[in-house]
Amino acid sequence: MNNVMKYIFIFSIILAGCRPNNMDLSIENAFYSGFSKSYGYRGNANLTGALMVIWPKNVSYDKTQEIRPPKVKILLSQKNEELYTWHEYVRYSIDVLDTIDGDSKYSEINVTEVVLEIEFLPITEGKELNEEEIKDKIKITEKEPEHIGLSLMKYSTCFSCHADKTKHTGPSFSEIAERYENTPSNVESLAGSILEGSKGVWGSEWMSSNPDLTILETERIATFILNQGAKKNNWILPGLEGTFRIIQKPENEVKGLYVLTASYTSASKMRGQHSVILNIR
Amino acid sequence: MKNINRRIFIRNTVYSGLSASIMPAQLIAKDAVTDDEATPESSTETTRKKKVIVAGAGISGLCCAYELMKKGHEVVVLEASGRYGGAVLSVHDGLADGLYADFGAENFTKPGYENYWKYIEEFKLSVLPYFHRENILTRIDGVWQTDEIQKEAYNVRVRQLGGFNKRETQFLLSNPSSDLQLLYLEPYFDKFIDEYKPFGIGYDHLENTSISEIYKKEGASKAAITILDGDKTSALYGIWQAYIMNKRGYDKKLKLFRLEGGNQVLTDALGRRLGSRVKLDCKILEIENSETGVKVKYKEFGETKEMSADFMACCLRTTALKKILVTPTLPPQKQFVFDNLAYDQKTRIVFQARSKFWLEDNISINLTFNHPALLKIWQVADEVATDRVSLMAVAPGGTNPLRTLEAFKELYPGKKSNINIEQALVKDWSSDQFVHGCERHGFSGLGELSKYWPHIMTVHGRIHFGGAHTDNRSWGMEAATNSAIRVALEIEKA
Numbered sequence: 001m002n003n004v005m006k007y008i009f010i011f012s013i014i015l016a017g018c019r020p021n022n023m024d025l026s027i028e029n030a031f032y033s034g035f036s037k038s039y040g041y042r043g044n045a046n047l048t049g050a051l052m053v054i055w056p057k058n059v060s061y062d063k064t065q066e067i068r069p070p071k072v073k074i075l076l077s078q079k080n081e082e083l084y085t086w087h088e089y090v091r092y093s094i095d096v097l098d099t100i101d102g103d104s105k106y107s108e109i110n111v112t113e114v115v116l117e118i119e120f121l122p123i124t125e126g127k128e129l130n131e132e133e134i135k136d137k138i139k140i141t142e143k144e145p146e147h148i149g150l151s152l153m154k155y156s157t158c159f160s161c162h163a164d165k166t167k168h169t170g171p172s173f174s175e176i177a178e179r180y181e182n183t184p185s186n187v188e189s190l191a192g193s194i195l196e197g198s199k200g201v202w203g204s205e206w207m208s209s210n211p212d213l214t215i216l217e218t219e220r221i222a223t224f225i226l227n228q229g230a231k232k233n234n235w236i237l238p239g240l241e242g243t244f245r246i247i248q249k250p251e252n253e254v255k256g257l258y259v260l261t262a263s264y265t266s267a268s269k270m271r272g273q274h275s276v277i278l279n280i281r
Numbered sequence: 282m283k284n285i286n287r288r289i290f291i292r293n294t295v296y297s298g299l300s301a302s303i304m305p306a307q308l309i310a311k312d313a314v315t316d317d318e319a320t321p322e323s324s325t326e327t328t329r330k331k332k333v334i335v336a337g338a339g340i341s342g343l344c345c346a347y348e349l350m351k352k353g354h355e356v357v358v359l360e361a362s363g364r365y366g367g368a369v370l371s372v373h374d375g376l377a378d379g380l381y382a383d384f385g386a387e388n389f390t391k392p393g394y395e396n397y398w399k400y401i402e403e404f405k406l407s408v409l410p411y412f413h414r415e416n417i418l419t420r421i422d423g424v425w426q427t428d429e430i431q432k433e434a435y436n437v438r439v440r441q442l443g444g445f446n447k448r449e450t451q452f453l454l455s456n457p458s459s460d461l462q463l464l465y466l467e468p469y470f471d472k473f474i475d476e477y478k479p480f481g482i483g484y485d486h487l488e489n490t491s492i493s494e495i496y497k498k499e500g501a502s503k504a505a506i507t508i509l510d511g512d513k514t515s516a517l518y519g520i521w522q523a524y525i526m527n528k529r530g531y532d533k534k535l536k537l538f539r540l541e542g543g544n545q546v547l548t549d550a551l552g553r554r555l556g557s558r559v560k561l562d563c564k565i566l567e568i569e570n571s572e573t574g575v576k577v578k579y580k581e582f583g584e585t586k587e588m589s590a591d592f593m594a595c596c597l598r599t600t601a602l603k604k605i606l607v608t609p610t611l612p613p614q615k616q617f618v619f620d621n622l623a624y625d626q627k628t629r630i631v632f633q634a635r636s637k638f639w640l641e642d643n644i645s646i647n648l649t650f651n652h653p654a655l656l657k658i659w660q661v662a663d664e665v666a667t668d669r670v671s672l673m674a675v676a677p678g679g680t681n682p683l684r685t686l687e688a689f690k691e692l693y694p695g696k697k698s699n700i701n702i703e704q705a706l707v708k709d710w711s712s713d714q715f716v717h718g719c720e721r722h723g724f725s726g727l728g729e730l731s732k733y734w735p736h737i738m739t740v741h742g743r744i745h746f747g748g749a750h751t752d753n754r755s756w757g758m759e760a761a762t763n764s765a766i767r768v769a770l771e772i773e774k775a
Contacts, residue, residue: 077567077606091567091606105583111714157679160711161626168600169626169678169711169718197653197677203722205625208677209653211684242604245616 070098070272074116074262084258084278086249092116093241094262094274101266104240109264111240112154116262118244120233120280123255134257134277146263146271149224152217154238154265156210164228164236171202173236177229190222191215246280256280330354332590333772334577336568338559339367339716340386341748341761342596343551344400348769349594350555357588358555359579361564361601362715365552368757371543372631375706378667381543382631384708385716386757387673388413388537388544392530396762397547404550407541412647413659413673414537418694419649425694435508442504449505460532462492462509465499466523476528477753479521479734489728492519514725521730522723525754541664544758567606568593570742592775594768596747600624600717607744614736622733622750624718626678626711630685631661633704634670642695646672654680655688672702678711720757721750738764745771 077091084090094114095104102108153159161169171179180186193201195218197209210218228236237244246258258278265271331354335346338360346356358365368385376382388411389397401408418425426434435458439445445453452464472482487495492511501509511519526532540546552559562582569576575593579586595602599622610616637660639646649657658674665671676685682705690700710719724730738751747768752760 089606089608089610091604157709157711160679160709160717166603166620167623169623199653203623205722206653206656206677208628208679209684212681243606 067100067268067270069270070096070101070264070266072096072114072262072264072272072274074260074274074276076276076278083281084246086246086280088246089243090246090278091241091243092260094264096240096264096272098264098266098268098270098272100268109240110267112159112238113266114238114240114262114264115150115154116237116239116242116260118235118237119259119261120247121257121259122233122250122253123257124253146265147220147224147227149220149222150228150236151265152213152221153224156213156221157208158221159238161207169205170207173225173229175202175229177226180226182223182226182230187219187222187226190225191218194218194221246278254281331592331772331775333357333592333594334359334575334588334590335594335596336565336577337361337367337596337598337601337748338365338552338561339596339748339761340369340548340551340758341765342367342594343548343555343559344396344762344765345594345596345747345769346555346558347551348766349772350558352769352773354772356555356558357590358559359563359565359577359588360559360561363561365559365561366545366548368710368716368719369545369548370708371545372706372708373543375704376631376633376671377704378669379665380633380662380667380669380671381665382629382661382671382673382706383539383544384629384631385710385719386544387411388539389758390531390535390537392533393535393756394759394762395529396766397758400547400551400762401540404547406546406550408538409541409664411537411539413661415647416645417647417649418645420651420692420694439504439508442507443502445504446500446502448500449502457534461505462496462511462519462523463527463532465496465501466492466520467527468499469495469520470524470527473521473524476525477735477738479517479730484517484520487516487520488518488730490516491727492516495520513727515727515730518723518725518730522725522754539661565597565605567608568595568744569608570744572742575743591743592772593744594747594765594772595744596765596768598624598716598718598748598750601715611741612736614732615739615741618733618737622737623722624750625720625722627719628676628678628680628682628685628707628709628711630674630676630680630682631706632658632672632674632686632689632702633706634672635701635703636668637670638699638701639695641699644695648694650688650692652688652692653677654684655692658689678709680709682707720755720760723755738767740771745775 073095075093096109097103164173166172194210197207199206261273261275263271263273333349333354333356335342335356335358338358342358346358349356370385371381371383373381492514493506495516496506496509563579565577565579567578574589574591576589599619603619647659654676656675658672660670661673662671674685686705690697693700724733738746745768747764749757749760752764754760
């Protein structure tokens with residue numbers, strides 16, 4: 001990267017770090033009509049501390065127009081349905097619009113940077129939720145800055161062969177987490193496999209090596225895989241579209257919420273999110 | 282992060298150059314479509330003309346649509362990508378002097394591939410012998426070994442294990458060592474009536490028995506049991522697959538072939554005959570399956586459209602099917618297949634060199650590296666009249682082609698200064714948006730077969746399931762054409 005490019009890149013990051021976090025990011029509730037508000041989801045959540053820069057007070061937001069967080073929107077296939085049922089399939093697609101990267105409608109978005117996170121929140125029988133309580137529920141799920149392990153995986157080719165809870169070419173994260181407890185030695189061992197490649201651990205297929213990653217980076221990926229794989233009510237689905245199946249009705253619950261959060265990290269390192277709540281009966 | 286960005290830049294650079302070179306489909310097939318050839322056969326009097334939506338224009342979808350068209354049925358093929366052929370992909374652009382290579386399906390055999398051979402004859406395509414699995418040098422534990430050295434190592438190991446018994450020794454006098462399992466499995470073949478029906482013939486209980494137990498029961502020596510290595514393979518699966526191989530003659534010495542000009546010549550021929558019946562850039566989003574027909578919602582250049590038909594021939598990989606909403610929900614057995622079927626993922630790298638540099642070292646270029654960035658390499662398109670050569674390298678999915686080249690240069694068994702590679706093209710199937718996966722994995726584990734079979738090929742309502750992954754062996758173009766013809770017959774009879 002030459003000096004000019006470097007300057008532009010750093011300046012972009014400076015601008016990115018100073019956007020208000022709650023613009024254009026809303027949570028829509030498909031059950032409670034008219035319930036659609038902003039909850040301040042972080043639009044630039046994956047900035048590391050090293051890249052955070054204090055925004056000069058005398059600079060207007062208008063000047064950041066070109067690099068505001070990407071707009072992300074989840075679209076669901078159901079027609080005007082407010083209720084979803086247990087074990088139902090749902091088709092989703094995600095629209096992304098970024099002032100610099102472009103529009104998913106025109107295939108201008110890097111699909112490997114788009115992720116849908118799904119979280120199931122059970123609601124105990126007889127305990128209806130009011131708007132405030134739902135807000136509290138959502139706050140619980142409010143996203144931390146994206147796990148650096150996930151960010152690294154999106155940049156690499158991991159999702160070409162691995163998925164969170166289903167099998168593809170390699171084992172799923174849940175299969176890996178089931179076999180390996182989340183201990184420092186297992187993280188180190190998995191990190192070694194990611195770095196060097198491996199064969200024969202899960203079958204005869206080779207896993208490619210990732211020599212461009214550092215040991216620390218592979219350890220972060222391994223940590224993310226073990227954390228995510230162990231989560232029973234949380235799913236990560238990469239890409240702009242797909243389907244998922246709502247879980248079977250748990251024994252002790254009659255209702256629940258599915259919180260869907262789509263996110264996209266732009267080339268300018270800005271992160272946009274959009275969340276939708278599905279009410280399950 | 283700097284490293285990662287550099288990597289992405291390299292990869293994107295290679296891909297963008299590649300896609301630009303490939304997208305104009307290589308319409309170089311030598312056959313010509315005449316009006317007579319393209320005219321469909323009329324449907325028989327007893328068979329009603331049906332409207333069929335074929336999902337996916339890989340070789341299976343094209344073949345199925347072609348068969349249905351010939352029977353006089355109305356077919357529409359919906360293909361999500363901008364080209365037809367799927368994993369049959371030949372590359373010409375970017376290579377000099379008329380060289381070419383197959384990024385996808387690489388060869389076919391004789392015996393075997395019976396349905397595939399019928400199309401070769403029908404379209405009068407040129408076939409060439411392929412010798413890339415002969416005279417191989419294999420790198421084992423860092424040492425290059427010839428086939429002869431490996432054979433000697435095999436014999437030493439057998440001796441160390443106590444040697445074969447008299448029956449095995451007698452058998453191997455007239456059979457290759459690769460067929461040793463037949464000595465113990467062939468007696469089980471008689472019960473098979475239909476090669477697509479491994480269950481219900483008295484062997485169901487063997488699904489949870491290891492095939493090693495069969496060898497032991499039949500009196501195999503310790504050496505044979507160890508070398509055949511079947512502790513983790515279900516006996517039912519092993520016997521079934523050995524039966525299919527035996528029936529098709531695969532346990533004899535196979536001859537390999539490829540199509541002159543690239544294997545895409547055949548899918549191009551099918552596609553041209555189907556003409557505008559193949560609709561590209563039409564991605565299926567939803568399928569409504571009823572007792573009387575199917576309704577499909579699909580996206581064509583961003584516009585959502587609907588289409589109805591009497592039947593659907595679904596020739597999509599499960600990686601694509603997972604993203605499609607099917608109503609009513611398919612049975613759990615089918616859904617299990619969608620969620621769990623695994624595929625190989627490979628990166629294919631084509632090197633162009635200025636000459637056959639390996640001849641200066643007096644070695645074969647059929648090299649098996651067993652390296653994480655380079656599994657093997659061989660020469661392709663050797664009939665092209667030029668000093669230059671094209672080489673096909675295979676690496677795990679997600680491999681950076683420049684790392685493959687680096688591994689080749691580092692480990693090449695000849696003089697490194699002789700290497701004169703001047704060009705590298707790449708196709709990483711693991712990152713392909715539409716053909717996400719190569720051949721499917723088998724179902725060899727104990728208790729695994731009944732989770733997948735026959736559900737993988739079972740008809741549900743008006744949806745018939747084809748594609749290479751639905752056949753009883755996963756050998757690419759053979760499985761694809763077999764399944765396509767099965768589905769076309771099912772729909773014809775329905």
